[in-house]
Amino acid sequence: MRNNPYGPRASAVRLISxxxxxxxxxxxxxxxxxxxxxxxxxxxxxxxxxRLTELRILEFRVYDSVHIEESExxxxxxxxxxxxxxxxxxxxQ
Numbered sequence: 001m002r003n004n005p006y007g008p009r010a011s012a013v014r015l016i017s018x019x020x021x022x023x024x025x026x027x028x029x030x031x032x033x034x035x036x037x038x039x040x041x042x043x044x045x046x047x048x049x050x051r052l053t054e055l056r057i058l059e060f061r062v063y064d065s066v067h068i069e070e071s072e073x074x075x076x077x078x079x080x081x082x083x084x085x086x087x088x089x090x091x092x093q
Contacts, residue, residue: 012043016051024084027051027062031076052081059086 017028029048033041052062064082 008039008043009047011040012047015044016047018051020083022085024082027055027081027083029079029081031070031074032078034075034077048079048081055083060084061086 015030017030019026019028027048029044032044035041055062060083062081062083066080066082068078068080070076070078
């Protein structure tokens with residue numbers, strides 16, 4: 001099966017951002033549709049899950065997840081996951 005460059009999966013990759021300074025950061029999943037049958041919703045939540053799994057493999061720990069309602073009339077929301085480096089992975093001082 002060929003990947004569609006304009007399909008839900010490609011859109012999901014573009015709509016999730018990871019911001020970090022190397023020790024802590026945020027994964028921002030934007031514009032998640034509320035409609036449970038939306039292919040974009042499914043793709044966004046799957047991509048978010050993959051990014052969080054990658055962070056755990058790299059010894060980061062998610063310590064806070066915030067569900068933010070959009071103020072515009074769009075029927076969507078965003079999730080911000082904050083993460084930090086685990087204590088064991090920090091360099092000795």
